[in-house]
Amino acid sequence: MDAILFLIFAAIAVGCAINVVLQTHPISSALSLVGVMVALAVLYLLLGGPFIAAVQVIVYAGAIMVLFTFTIMLLNTGAESPQRRQALRTAIALPLIFSLAGLVSYLAARQADSTSVVSFGDFTGGDPHTFGYALFTTYLLPFEVTSILILIAIVGAVVLAKKEI
Amino acid sequence: MNFFVLSLIKTALVAAVLLTTLAYLQWIERKVLAHIQLRPGPYRVGPHGLLQPLADVIKLVTKEGVIPANVNLLFYLLAPILAVALALTSVAVIPFGPQVEIFGIKTNMELAGLDVSILFVLAVSSLGVYGIAIGGWASNSKYSLMGGLRSSAQMVSYELPMALAIAAPLLLANSLSFREIVDTQAGYWFGVIPKWNIFAGPFPQVLSFIIFLVAAFAETNRIPFDLPEAEAELVAGFHTEYSSMGFASFFMAEYANILTVCCVATLLFLGGWQPLWPSAAGSDFVAPVLFGSAGLMLLFHAVQAVRARKWDRFSFPVIGVIFLGLAAIFLIPVLKPVLVPLFWFVAKVGILVFVFIWVRGTLPRFRYDQLMRFAWTSLFPLAVVNLLVTGLIVALAS
Numbered sequence: 408m409d410a411i412l413f414l415i416f417a418a419i420a421v422g423c424a425i426n427v428v429l430q431t432h433p434i435s436s437a438l439s440l441v442g443v444m445v446a447l448a449v450l451y452l453l454l455g456g457p458f459i460a461a462v463q464v465i466v467y468a469g470a471i472m473v474l475f476t477f478t479i480m481l482l483n484t485g486a487e488s489p490q491r492r493q494a495l496r497t498a499i500a501l502p503l504i505f506s507l508a509g510l511v512s513y514l515a516a517r518q519a520d521s522t523s524v525v526s527f528g529d530f531t532g533g534d535p536h537t538f539g540y541a542l543f544t545t546y547l548l549p550f551e552v553t554s555i556l557i558l559i560a561i562v563g564a565v566v567l568a569k570k571e572i
Numbered sequence: 573m574n575f576f577v578l579s580l581i582k583t584a585l586v587a588a589v590l591l592t593t594l595a596y597l598q599w600i601e602r603k604v605l606a607h608i609q610l611r612p613g614p615y616r617v618g619p620h621g622l623l624q625p626l627a628d629v630i631k632l633v634t635k636e637g638v639i640p641a642n643v644n645l646l647f648y649l650l651a652p653i654l655a656v657a658l659a660l661t662s663v664a665v666i667p668f669g670p671q672v673e674i675f676g677i678k679t680n681m682e683l684a685g686l687d688v689s690i691l692f693v694l695a696v697s698s699l700g701v702y703g704i705a706i707g708g709w710a711s712n713s714k715y716s717l718m719g720g721l722r723s724s725a726q727m728v729s730y731e732l733p734m735a736l737a738i739a740a741p742l743l744l745a746n747s748l749s750f751r752e753i754v755d756t757q758a759g760y761w762f763g764v765i766p767k768w769n770i771f772a773g774p775f776p777q778v779l780s781f782i783i784f785l786v787a788a789f790a791e792t793n794r795i796p797f798d799l800p801e802a803e804a805e806l807v808a809g810f811h812t813e814y815s816s817m818g819f820a821s822f823f824m825a826e827y828a829n830i831l832t833v834c835c836v837a838t839l840l841f842l843g844g845w846q847p848l849w850p851s852a853a854g855s856d857f858v859a860p861v862l863f864g865s866a867g868l869m870l871l872f873h874a875v876q877a878v879r880a881r882k883w884d885r886f887s888f889p890v891i892g893v894i895f896l897g898l899a900a901i902f903l904i905p906v907l908k909p910v911l912v913p914l915f916w917f918v919a920k921v922g923i924l925v926f927v928f929i930w931v932r933g934t935l936p937r938f939r940y941d942q943l944m945r946f947a948w949t950s951l952f953p954l955a956v957v958n959l960l961v962t963g964l965i966v967a968l969a970s
Binding site: 441445 | 644647686687688691694695696698699701702705706708709717720721724725727728731748
């Protein structure tokens with residue numbers, strides 16, 4: 408059951424991801440990206456991380472992608488027209504993409520421990536209690552550093568957006 | 573019993589009740605608004621307009637669905653489906669009562685028990701904005717686009733104070749599951765005052781309840797925050813170009829969202845299915861007494877019917893007998909553990925829904941800049957302060 412669900416949602420994620428690139432209209436691409444996010448959230452859920460799955464949907468699909476679509480709608484950009492020498496660009500880009508994907512999967516396969524078998528339901532450390540505890544003890548420093556990074560980004564955005572404060 | 577069969581029965585039951593409730597919510601809203609404005613409201617279709625929802629459904633289904641020229645067809649058709657599907661999805665994790673055992677079958681009174689059910693509701697409701705935004709954009713109309721943009725901005729802004737207001741009772745309950753949150757609210761102070769989160773120590777959550785309600789009005793696009801469909805400026809906002817079932821879907825999504833936020837408010841702040849006073853003091857008999865007295869009152873008025881309303885002579889006794897039957901059902905011992913918690917839950921949700929309609933009949937609409945300034949400069953800081961104080965008190969108390 409878990410394996411079937413995994414295959415379905417992995418296929419949806421990959422299909423949506425390909426669709427992000429193939430679509431010429433920015434809105435279609437953005438909504439395909441939302442599809443990728445939601446499918447990824449289901450994969451997290453299958454791997455035993457309900458908290459991270461919910462946060463994935465709330466933050467990425469519900470907040471960040473809403474801002475993306477909001478901006479696209481506000482600018483009212485139309486569909487992209489094909490660029491010059493599109494066929495040549497595609498002919499060069501496609502082999503490069505496939506070789507990159509092959510390289511990444513080869514390295515991942517070589518790094519991974521091939522003796523241990525991964526199965527669904529093995530990992531149980533994804534509940535909010537364990538997650539929060541790890542975040543505020545083991546990973547306290549990276550967590551705080553990330554917070555400060557986001558704070559700096561917010562201040563920078565305000566400074567850039569508002570000429571006179 | 574087989575898990576799948578049980579789930580199927582529960583799903584069918586919840587879906588049937590939910591969809592009927594959604595249809596009748598519109599009747600209730602029109603009736604309450606009408607009585608606030610001193611008019612009878614829908615009256616012609618069936619006794620006291622009781623069959624009006626049925627007539628509305630037939631009208632909306634059989635109406636011609638006009639698809640305007642130059643719309644983005646895929647997204648134009650996708651938007652209402654997305655809106656109504658997401659609005660109905662969140663009901664899946666809402667528990668209507670405790671774990672019950674009926675005819676030897678043990679089951680939870682919910683469709684899917686998640687450990688992070690509150691986050692699931694937040695996630696699904698944060699996706700709900702896409703239906704409105706896409707619908708407004710794909711309609712290829714300036715009014716629709718304005719409505720869609722306004723709603724995206726409004727819903728993203730009000731999600732923050734809403735989430736912060738939700739976080740405060742979660743700190744008290746120390747859980748993200750609705751069932752456990754309600755379980756922590758059981759019991760009574762001095763045997764009288766219920767330990768619901770808005771009354772409970774160490775820090776009563778009155779402020780976060782108010783913040784949650786205000787944000788809920790904005791999230792569901794209701795008056796006084798119904799700027800996305802402000803008819804004076806935007807015709808009908810994001811659903812201007814929709815007719816027939818598309819329009820009906822957006823309407824259904826709005827009512828489903830109202831029901832969801834009222835259920836969440838009940839579970840988080842009003843103690844879910846916990847009764848108002850202990851069952852040892854007779855709170856189990858509230859439902860039969862209420863229904864029984866309503867039935868008797870209807871029978872009394874049927875005898876002394878107003879002469880101008882001839883049909884009351886027939887409709888009042890029928891409905892009165894139905895109410896008496898409901899009162900009798902609450903007294904059956906086998907069904908009691910199911911029906912009594914359900915009654916308290918539905919009563920609390922119903923009161924909140926009534927508040928939503930009451931506010932619609934009372935308050936005027938905000939201006940758009942006021943709405944956004946209110947969210948960011950008043951509601952958001954207030955929610956942050958409330959959360960910090962709650963966190964401090966919980967930390968000191970434990």
